[in-house]
Amino acid sequence: MIYIPNDSANPYYNLAFEEYVLNNMDPGEDYVLLWQNAPAVIVGKFQNTIEEINTKFIKERGIKVVRRMSGGGAVYHDPGNLNFTFIVKRNPNKLLDFKEFTASIIETLKALGINAEFNSRNDLTIDGKKFSGNAQYVTKNRLLHHGTLLFNSNLDDLEKALNVSNDKIESKGIKSIRSRVTNISDYLKRDIDIQEFKTLLLKNIFAGGEIKTYYLNPEDKAGINELVKTKYGTWEWNYGESPEYNLKRSKRFNSGKVELMLYVKDGIIRECRIYGDFFGMGDISDIEHLLTGRKFKEEDIRSALAVLETVDIRHYFGGIALSELMELFC
Template structure:
């Protein structure tokens, strides 16, 4: 087993690294890594329905889609991520096994005096509060299992970044289930830094797997991972455009009156728009509805479209920035 202590904190790079080792290596892999603040959404989720877009933008939180299913999770440097990539032979109906890959984590915590448990479908908890969510992806005869370990994360940021109005979106995408959460560090009997705890996890894995050896990314590895990150994980199309079809309805109140946008979005593009409200304007908003159809549901693209109009002719005393707020 290759044991990788990955010090890169770019979420796009780290998710690409998982895919790179999954699809291009034959060896089994265990990797520990951390991300700078980011929301990592599940493969089958509607990204905009999972994030507080205003909070995310104001706090420079990155948003990246992963290969695995499940719900959206918040990462920061107080959170440790662990990845197993294992070769599996035999019955492919039994490839998904969350307990198998979370057991080593539970053993580390129990050695540290913490009564951590596996609960539900794919969670680890302490005193009924979640500190780890897990997900898996199967590729040929290899399984990628990864999970989060909230160690000293900023839990208020986690709550705020994932706080979305449930009435805003109507879709068939997989929804995240919100749980009470806790940090591992709050339950330790001796103080540890996040990096010291990371070392404990790696040591336990290397003792557990007798064929394990440390592996450092080569220049070729880094170059290939960077390319994959640029081609997939850093693109708007992967992170937002892959979202299932959804309806968005949002109402804002401005000095110029109330404005409501109802959007149908498919494959990341606005398919249909209806605008309602008690605002005033001398031109027909159907012009704007027609212009927005076919535009990517992404702020720069929408802003470029709106700036082609003298918006005040359609929405008296309402700015482009306010309209943008109503569309996201």
């Protein structure tokens, strides 16, 4: 086993870091990574991103949203959460075993006086509350196992970031299963910080022996940054890879109710219909055509509707202003 340190807190970089190690490091070696992110929501490979996030809260807080390689549900990261990744040789004749990768975590916590358990949903729990979610990704010859460890995360922000709105969304995306969560720090018998916990865990992984370490070189970092540029930092990967879905949103303004219905595929608005009891005079299909074919992201929608700034929007929506209309898309 070889440990690869990584001090980056950039969620795009850190997800790219995992993939780079998986595909580019010596396949004859096993690796362990311990890393932390700035506030971010990490969605599973097969999830519909907007179905998993509180868009308004995430925008207000500047929280990044990144899709990972593995399946499973959406999770919240912040500096109070420690992420772990094992990248090992794969035995195709052996069933995937989540427990073997979490044994060192359970042992570390036991040494700290905490009784943690592995449950049937591949989570680690304390007193029935989840503090670690786990997922795996396999290639022909390699297996990547990664997970979260809520040490002293902001659980209020976690709940809000993953608190999906009441929009009616119908999709084939994998839905997250919400669980009661807790922080490891709440159960500690002595006061330690996340860095000391990280050190204790690393020692346990290497059974108290030498921690063989590999440091990323400039070529490695360039390769990781290229993955950020072409994949993990792109809207196409983080949102456009979502399964197709139908979205229904409505909002009542002073001048009436506006109901928006969208069919989105590959992150692109393929069909748009607008209904409501507002007193508009213009043909609402003009607006529907402006939006069709656009990426379902605020910047593109705002750009499409910018033409309305040159006309009297009340012609279409009565007394509803453009800034109010944008609330339906944000």
